[in-house]
Amino acid sequence: METSPAPNPTANQAPAAPTLDPRRLLILRTVAQEGSISAGARALGWTQPAVSQHLQALERSARTPLVLRHAGGVTLTEAGRAAVAHADAVAAHLDAAAREISELAALAGGTVRLAAFPSALAALVPSVLARLAARTGVDVRLVEAEPPEAVELVRSGDVDVALTFGYADPDETDRASGRPATPSADLPPDLREVALGLDPVDVVLPAGHPAADAPALTLADLAEDDWVAGCVRCREHLVASAAAAGFAPRIRHETDDYVVVQAIVAQGLAVSVLPRTALGAYRHPGVVTRAVPGLDGRSLHALHRPGAERVPAVAALLAALPPGTASDG
Missing domain, CATH: 1.10.10.10 (Winged helix-like DNA-binding domain superfamily/Winged helix DNA-binding domain)
Structure with a gap:
């Protein structure tokens, strides 16, 4: 009995398209x-x-x-x-x-994505954008994010640069000067950091507060006041600073919005502490700010992935963030 040949599955297929150099x-x-x-x-x-x-x-x-x-x-x-x-x-x-x-x-174009916390977006970033616009054609896309979220955005590649901040432990001192140590932002080792300077933190009081004109105000003088606290890091810094001054702050209100903080303080409902970047972005006419000993500032940093500084648009953004400007407030 004759058998037909097995079908060839490739017999009716079209030849593969040529590969052209x-x-x-x-x-x-x-x-x-x-x-x-x-x-x-x-x-x-x-x-x-x-x-x-x-x-x-x-x-x-x-x-x-x-x-x-x-x-x-x-x-x-x-x-x-x-x-x-x-x-x-x-x-x-x-x-x-x-x-x-x-x-x-040639920096005639390009896009760089920047994440920053609210007070930096209000007080620092606009001048950075103005400098970039005057010098380059770089397009900056902004994302609002607190430091922990901003770090993850850099890691994931969703942004190129993140502005972050961190506080020192009030109990740590520099051995040479006896002054509080430079704040640490808990910088992640897998990212690169550009230090942007120190952002001082001031006490915020109602204009009619008894201590508003005190000649030598200390944090301990406010031990009996109610307080407004901000973000988790800011609240931890307040609690640690107050503990170093010998008291536990009575935190009655919590908000990340520095405009709301000042509105509450202006009504005489509480006192607070705010960094000067926030106070530079907005100052309520009904509050008084005072620098007090034992209340350390926060360090500001720009973080990016290793090698990103060689990308022209990212390098231009980093160059527009000159170190030291954070403490000018």
Whole structure:
């Protein structure tokens, strides 16, 4: 009994599409523009045999003739005309890429994503954006985030740079000066840091508070007052500073909004502490601010992934954040 041959699953399949070298497509394009292989070779700065070899290799890959050679030069076949049309598109994309990269390198363009906490967005970031706009064409996209969230945004690649802050332990002192140690922002070791200076923290009192004009105000003088506390880090700093001064603050209100903090204080309902960046962004007319001993400032930092500082747009942003400006408030 005769048996029919087993079917060949690939017998009716179309042959695989050829793989074309884009560099050779561009060579074909030049030859077509110049009208001959010798003229194309001169335009490319190559020898005629080298150009011929590349064209022959391209035709082998295409599995069909692309040019017809004759005494007057070359004529494109139908397949050759299709190949040159695609080569034109390749050349246009490469030209656009070169121009875009050139603009980015020259800071005529580019985007950098910046995360920052609210008071930095209000008091520090606007001047940074103004400096960048005056010097470069960099486009900055802003995201509001407290330090822990901002750090994760940098790690995940959702932002390029994060502005963060941190407080020192009030019990830690610098051995050389006897003064409080420079605040630590608990900087993550996998990220790079640019120090932006110290942001002093002041006591905020109602204008009519008995201690508003005290000649030598201390934190302990406010032990009997009610307090408004801010974010988790700010509240921890207040509690630690008060403990170092010998009391536990009676925290009656909690809000991250420094405008609300001052509104509550202005009504005589509580006292508080705020960094000068926040006070620089908004100052309620009904409050008085005082610097007191034992109330350390916070350190400000810009964080980014290793190597990001070599990206021109990121480097421009970091350069617009000059160290030391945070303590000018």
